[in-house]
Amino acid sequence: MKIVMVFDQIQAGAGIKDDHMVPLGIMKGAVGPAIMMEPYLKAIDGHVLACLYCGDGYYAQNRQECLRKYCAMVEKIKPDVVICGPAFNYLGFGRMAAEVALAVQETGTSQAIAALSEENEETIAVYKDRVPLVKTPKKGGIGLDRSLRAICDLADALHSGDSVRISELQKEYCF
Structure with a gap:
């Protein structure tokens, strides 16, 4: 399964918390949280x-x-699947992740997922019924491994088109 990740400047290592104006860019291969996801990605x-x-x-x-x-x-x-995030409790990144996931999904080019924490409540309220939003802990919170595994499992289910498995995973791991 081919995957594209979408990050903010912090997760991509392209800037620090205060570098909000980093323009859109691309890096080949895995960086940031994508590296932490590698064991779960290998499993699928x-x-x-x-x-x-x-x-x-x-x-x-x-x-x-x-x-x-x-x-x-x-x-x-x-790619087969686009994974936007994890955005954790970064509100601007959470909104961006959900909007990009929805836009990608609406093009029909690829399946898409966003991942963010409950602190993104406004974004969750708007997008939870429109695109899969996987629950993550806030930055530094407990449960990151579980969230990364859930992201990968849902990506696999979306790629395979297994509607029963998609539904079960969304009930368990999504907002």
């Missing part, structure tokens, strides 16, 4: 082709352009 025969990233401030100021470019890059790379 998943491989991260690329990590797309953008500062949450840049995204907020250039939302339509960024969504268009994210979708175009996904269409060019042709």
